[in-house]
Amino acid sequence: MVLTTNWPERFADLKREIVAATPDYERRLTESWNDLLQELDERTIEIADEGPSYIPQVHFQYLDTLVPEQLDDIRRKGSIIIHGVVEEGEAASWKTALEDFIRVNPHVEGFPEQDKQLFSLYWTRAQVQARAHPNVLKVSTWLNNLYRAKTGKKMEGVDLDIPLVYADRFHIRHPGVQWDVPTPHIDGGSIERWEDSNFRRYFADILSGNWRQHDPYELEGCLDAHASLCGRPGQATVFRTFQGWLAMSEIAPTQGTLKVFPDVHLSNAYTILRPFFRPTVPLDSKDTLDPKNWVFDVSTPDFPGIQPRDSGWADLRPTPDLHPHLRLHNTMTSIPKVNPGDLIFWHCDVIHSVEQENTGSSDSAVMYIPAVPQTPQNTAYVKKQAETFLAGTNPPDFAGDRTGVPYVGLGVDADVIQLISRIAMGLSVAVT
Numbered sequence: 407m408v409l410t411t412n413w414p415e416r417f418a419d420l421k422r423e424i425v426a427a428t429p430d431y432e433r434r435l436t437e438s439w440n441d442l443l444q445e446l447d448e449r450t451i452e453i454a455d456e457g458p459s460y461i462p463q464v465h466f467q468y469l470d471t472l473v474p475e476q477l478d479d480i481r482r483k484g485s486i487i488i489h490g491v492v493e494e495g496e497a498a499s500w501k502t503a504l505e506d507f508i509r510v511n512p513h514v515e516g517f518p519e520q521d522k523q524l525f526s527l528y529w530t531r532a533q534v535q536a537r538a539h540p541n542v543l544k545v546s547t548w549l550n551n552l553y554r555a556k557t558g559k560k561m562e563g564v565d566l567d568i569p570l571v572y573a574d575r576f577h578i579r580h581p582g583v584q585w586d587v588p589t590p591h592i593d594g595g596s597i598e599r600w601e602d603s604n605f606r607r608y609f610a611d612i613l614s615g616n617w618r619q620h621d622p623y624e625l626e627g628c629l630d631a632h633a634s635l636c637g638r639p640g641q642a643t644v645f646r647t648f649q650g651w652l653a654m655s656e657i658a659p660t661q662g663t664l665k666v667f668p669d670v671h672l673s674n675a676y677t678i679l680r681p682f683f684r685p686t687v688p689l690d691s692k693d694t695l696d697p698k699n700w701v702f703d704v705s706t707p708d709f710p711g712i713q714p715r716d717s718g719w720a721d722l723r724p725t726p727d728l729h730p731h732l733r734l735h736n737t738m739t740s741i742p743k744v745n746p747g748d749l750i751f752w753h754c755d756v757i758h759s760v761e762q763e764n765t766g767s768s769d770s771a772v773m774y775i776p777a778v779p780q781t782p783q784n785t786a787y788v789k790k791q792a793e794t795f796l797a798g799t800n801p802p803d804f805a806g807d808r809t810g811v812p813y814v815g816l817g818v819d820a821d822v823i824q825l826i827s828r829i830a831m832g833l834s835v836a837v838t
Contacts, residue, residue, distance in 0.1 A: 417825065425503060434615030442617055442675050442679065449672055450732065458739060460743040464488055465490050474659040480552070483670070485668050486732055492541060492746075497747035503530070504533075504654075504771075505578070507527070508525070510814050523577055523580060523585075524577040526804065529573065530813060534817030536773050537571045540824055543827065545568070547760045549751060551567070552623055554627070561625070564779070566779045566780075570644075570780055570790075571799045572646065572787075573804075573829075576773040578654075581765070583764065585763070590665075590759045593754055594642070597712055600630070600678070605631040608631055609627075612675050635830040645781055646754050647754070648752060648753055650750060650751045651751075653744040653749070654772060658742075658766065661761070662770040664750055665739060667734065667738060681710060684706070686700065693731055710724075710728035734793070747831075750772075788832035
């Protein structure tokens with residue numbers, strides 16, 4: 407079913423403003439669109455055929471031995487499993503500690519209310535220890551360095567070799583329980599991807615008819631992008647290079663794991679160009695994938711996948727109907743099996759979702775731990791976040807959740823020992 411949305415007329419003006427910056431824009435964008443659809447036709451078949459094995463995997467000890475071709479493959483697919491980051495027994499013990507914390511603090515906020523499995527907790531001792539683990543921070547540094555500055559110039563206050571901590575939640579999904587999970591979506595920006603001038607700079611190659619030149623790891627455009635011009639609830643205000651899960655249990659496909667569209671280059675190009683083209687046949691037609699049945703059109707305010715939310719717009723949610731060339735029914739790919747101590751990461755532009763049900767016989771448990779580099783914006787956030795850690799209150803991005811409720815057994819300053827960990831958390835460092 408295709409949802410109808412009343413987009414404001416200014417969105418049509420926005421489209422015309424964007425294309426006007428490119429000489430001979432209709433011809434150039436149409437040629438680029440047709441080239442993109444041909445590439446998608448080939449790549450989506452490849453993704454669907456290979457399934458979970460399409461996702462890159464590497465063991466932690468071999469991260470620094472990957473050759474440029476392997477790094478390029480990881481960049482293109484925008485997702486990776488890194489095995490053996492934390493010793494398996496230690497990671498599993500964090501799940502036990504979290505379960506103990508919940509038993510001691512039955513008033514914790516979680517979802518669903520009747521059988522809590524996603525917890526609005528941020529500073530339990532287990533979470534603090536996991537984020538501060540030196541191997542986790544080393545992985546964050548490695549991921550941050552997949553990004554690069556196109557101009558090669560030094561950026562003030564930016565150091566990809568200094569990882570920072572962003573406090574987020576965790577879930578422990580029980581077997582056999584259906585979740586009302588979000589449909590495939592992209593975090594970090596909705597209409598802002600077109601409306602914000604800095605975001606447009608990041609997508610400039612796509613919007614000028616050169617989608618093959620687009621680099622999802624071009625640092626300069628990312629840093630200044632405004633992902634929530636309307637103050638969207640739950641929107642991270644830091645720049646994350648990758649979102650991440652740390653596994654605290656075995657998790658295999660169909661067991662409530664992550665699903666991704668594993669080609670961030672193609673999905674960026676397609677979702678950004680899609681509002682400038684419309685089909686000449688019904689979207690449910692068997693001929694809708696034929697490039698000949700699509701035409702350039704900037705006369706309407708339509709931005710497919712953008713839906714109203716509160717006083718603004720929800721994250722971009724591509725659908726099989728509105729974004730047919732992605733073949734999402736076949737290409738949303740479950741992550742391969744992971745064990746406790748493995749980390750799953752995906753680029754923040756990757757289309758992703760979560761499986762609706764854990765069909766396994768045991769819990770599926772992960773902590774949310776993204777990769778975050780030192781930037782002026784991130785450094786300022788971590789400084790404020792450190793104050794909430796020391797006070798035992800919710801981090802700034804989650805201040806809207808219930809806070810000020812006392813918990814027994816939160817992490818404390820003394821739990822963060824190593825220098826790299828204290829720097830990452832914005833805590834004071836002893837001068838020797």
